[in-house]
Amino acid sequence: MTAVPDIEFRGVTKRYGAVTAVSGIDLAVPPSAFVALLGPSGCGKTTCLRMIGGFEQPSEGQVFIRGQDMAGTPPYRRPVNMVFQQYALFPHLDVEDNVAYGLRQARPRLSSREIASRVGEALAMVRLAGYGRRKVHELSGGQQQRVALARALVNKPAVLLLDEPLAALDKKLRTDMQIELQNLQREIGITFVLVTHDQEEALSMSDFVCVMNGGRIVQLGQPSEIYDEPADLFVADFVGKTNLLSGKVAGQSGELVDIALADGTVIAARKRTALRQGETVSVSLRPESLSLGAPESGRFKGIVRNRIFLGSTAEYAIEVQGIGTLLAKADHLIGHGNLFKPGEPVAIGFAAGTPLAFPDPKNNGTNQRVTKHVEIIS
């Protein structure tokens, strides 16, 4: 790529005493992208964001913003702005003064007329025109969120950093804000870096998802790549719901590999890395890739234990002898009446090539991950 990346990490490691929070990160964020740093808590995603903002210094390596090495540059001299978790709005200032805060720090000073007009524009952009004289505590969570956005964007940063921006909102508002953030990013055209532990949020909003675990980047790709072609077992399990079946490699046939499952069934799966004969693996099968049918067809035979009706789809927990409980998702076609009832026998099928096999050194044969899903849905 010829364009200078907006954000670049080169061999960045961050240690706190004996604890390594981030280790050996290399990452280049292209201009005007919406990037999500996704991972469980403690994976180092927030530390990465704070190193861009200048609140933490890397122990090793360099962070570049638009090609400039940021080593030793304090937060107040960096061309980025952050939307903080729970917003961190100034309680002693009203909405207008909160938004004007960054502009008033600019040297040489901006004229008060320019400040007023830019604050007005920023508030209009987040649909809060007319709220300027409100106190921050008089606003709802969603409105406070938008003030925080306006307060950051009014400074025209090179990059906007968002630290779990939607975590404090309820589900309905969160969905609205996801769309709003996406529109804003396209409208302004600057890079957004979002930190989240919510895979749905990461997949739905961003152009690129950077999945992190244990202080490292596990996979970087477009949301559909991350979902369809997870790099390893962690990503397959963390992003989206999936069934993980344990088995052993029974044979290789070109691109595909034959896996013998616990009940003796042999299925053909795709692989991401070379697998040895007899190696213990976990096979990921997405709930929506399973098809349910009459008891006499299909690969597995099972009994429906739970049904969760979700409107357009329905999710089933199906107990399969010798395998465990599988989660299946089926479209609900109106007027079709194709809902299975708990206790009913069903057959489960899947298209060839949909299963993905991963080496799993930790898996000792029990099917813990699938039981976890059942706990969630039952």
Added chain:
Amino acid sequence: MSAGTGAVSMHGNKLRDNLLTALLLGPAAAWLVVFLVLPFIAIAVFSVGERAPEGGYQAAFTLAQYANLPARATAFWNTMMLAPMGALACLLVAYPVAYYLALQAPQRWRLILLALVVIPFWTSLLMRTYAWMYVLGGRGIPALLAYVGFEDIRLINTPGAVLLGIVYGYLPLMILPIYVSLERLDRRLLEASADLGATPLSTFLGVTLKLSLPGVMTGFSLVMILLLGEYLIPTLLGGGKVFFIGNALVDLFLQSRNWPFGSAIAITLVLVSVVVLIAANRISTQVSGARRVDLI
């Protein structure tokens, strides 16, 4: 359950709640009535009375005592200078200490350092002020200074000594409220300020200082009001050459036994204190925002 019994039991609960509230508040209320309200009424009544020929109080209704207040104008003036100046000196020393304790000191040291601030309170102020008399007196620091060649340096019985005694004596009362308000300060606000381009100095002036103002005002009014009645430190460390309202009150009640005039002075002092308190409260709520935002 029918609506009738519901209403009855609710009524019963309400009665019990009221009784409980009364029981809990009772001791404190009784204390305040006996030791604050009644004496205050007595003083108010005394202040419109007359001095009995042999001293003390004689019933009357006259504003003569209040008309006589200018006779002690110097004491008033001195007190009105000492109290805010002393409180200001205290504030200037206390703020950096509180700031360090709340925002800079390592977590594990914080409690120990706070204890060190409070521990001097366990000894009477009188004792500690006497101690300063010896430290500042001829055989204390001046003797040491003479030893290294600075002869004839007088420390005791100077305004500086009084100021030092006041700052020393009242420092904890100023540090603690400021510490509390700085400790409650949301650190992310400081990061947000830096993120928006504010230098450390403008973050301090624009965020930290403003949000700690309630603590500053509490400490300032606490120290200032106590200083309005202070006479011990100026007497012991200032040589008793400058008279304050405290001195006037001791004199009027114990020596010249002019209780009504003393009462009039006391009432005036209380009114001044109340005005100071209200003003301080107004200022701090206005600058630091009427309410804190609690987002969780």
